[in-house]
Amino acid sequence: MLAPMRYVTLPNTDLEVSEVGFGAWAVGGKWWGDDVRDEDSVAAVRRALELGVTLFDTAPLYGHGHADEVLRRALGKRLSEVTVATKVGVRWDSSGEHAQSDLSPTFVREDCEASLRRLGVETLDLLQVHWPCEQDTPLTETLETLRALKREGKIRHFGLCNYGAEELTRALEAGDLGAFQTPYSMIRREFDEALAGVVLPADAETARVGVFAYETLARGLLSGKFRSLPRFPKSDLRARDPRFWGTRFFRTSRWVDLLRQASVRVGEPPTALAAGWALSRPAISVVLVGAKRPAQVEQNVRASDAAARPEIIHLLDRVAAAYRG
Numbered sequence: 001m002l003a004p005m006r007y008v009t010l011p012n013t014d015l016e017v018s019e020v021g022f023g024a025w026a027v028g029g030k031w032w033g034d035d036v037r038d039e040d041s042v043a044a045v046r047r048a049l050e051l052g053v054t055l056f057d058t059a060p061l062y063g064h065g066h067a068d069e070v071l072r073r074a075l076g077k078r079l080s081e082v083t084v085a086t087k088v089g090v091r092w093d094s095s096g097e098h099a100q101s102d103l104s105p106t107f108v109r110e111d112c113e114a115s116l117r118r119l120g121v122e123t124l125d126l127l128q129v130h131w132p133c134e135q136d137t138p139l140t141e142t143l144e145t146l147r148a149l150k151r152e153g154k155i156r157h158f159g160l161c162n163y164g165a166e167e168l169t170r171a172l173e174a175g176d177l178g179a180f181q182t183p184y185s186m187i188r189r190e191f192d193e194a195l196a197g198v199v200l201p202a203d204a205e206t207a208r209v210g211v212f213a214y215e216t217l218a219r220g221l222l223s224g225k226f227r228s229l230p231r232f233p234k235s236d237l238r239a240r241d242p243r244f245w246g247t248r249f250f251r252t253s254r255w256v257d258l259l260r261q262a263s264v265r266v267g268e269p270p271t272a273l274a275a276g277w278a279l280s281r282p283a284i285s286v287v288l289v290g291a292k293r294p295a296q297v298e299q300n301v302r303a304s305d306a307a308a309r310p311e312i313i314h315l316l317d318r319v320a321a322a323y324r325g
């Protein structure tokens, strides 16, 4: 039995979204291996929609815009009923293989217009800065550009990804930040302190911004499916991810056994537990979970229910505490 999806209204916005969002990086069809087929991706997005997912996270970077095309095809007319969160500010070099952030007002506008065209909408629900600036555009200028796009009706809300505590604190001052994305999982908790201190300080009753946690499955590692050292093709970004290499992989694998045991004990898939635990953290509003196939989505959406069950979260707290990076 699948419990109904839960929803959250993001602070500073009028966006009500599912607590489990569909992460569209892998369905972009590039960097995530040779086993990404559009037919499966479209079916995965549609299954997510059927199961109550109303937040879809994409980026111009994901398959050079192909993730947007997959979402548009899969969602059809229903695209206007859900929240599509996209990103801005990363520019490709001429090889199309290397990207660097460009948050100059001209490029932010250009990138935003390209997303509007690809998604076939007049207004983007949520436009997030993909990376902090590697060049010389100050954050204040970037925020001004985003506010101007909002005034012009090109975007409804804006957000940031991957910024540190200091810049996030500054960005929160005006009270108009729509979302903040950060990596977070049972085995990746270096942002615990910043999230608690900045997003949910002791004197605040509710979070100051909606935090979207990504890589809650550590790129599939926490699904428990890798029982021996995986060999990824060069086309899969995990071939270059040290979490999937030798000693580190085996060390994490021993810990993943604990997650598997918890899964058997509570009768929920490891992915629902891993994403559910991340979602249960007080400063996290949403987990963005990537999937390439409907069957993966069916497991992952269970995170919403797992997060709301104290007996599961208490057990997972002990499992998470046992991780030694």
Ligand SMILES: NC(=O)c1ccc[n+]([C@@H]2O[C@H](COP(=O)([O-])OP(=O)(O)OC[C@H]3O[C@@H](n4cnc5c(N)ncnc54)[C@H](OP(=O)(O)O)[C@@H]3O)[C@@H](O)[C@H]2O)c1
Binding pocket: 022, 023, 024, 025, 026, 032, 033, 057, 058, 130, 161, 162, 181, 213, 214, 215, 216, 217, 218, 219, 220, 221, 223, 225, 271, 288, 289, 290, 291, 292, 295, 296, 297, 299, 300
């Ligand atoms: N703002 C940013 O800078 C940023 C950065 C990274 C990600 N994100 C967002 O966060 C989303 C999630 O992150 P992610 O996709 O990188 O990593 P993730 O959610 O940790 O892992 C997703 C991958 O795990 C595997 N998987 C998913 N469900 C599974 C299941 N039930 N059983 C077994 N394997 C399963 C799939 O790959 P295989 O089937 O190939 O194993 C899938 O592509 C992204 O799609 C993107 O929207 C944002």
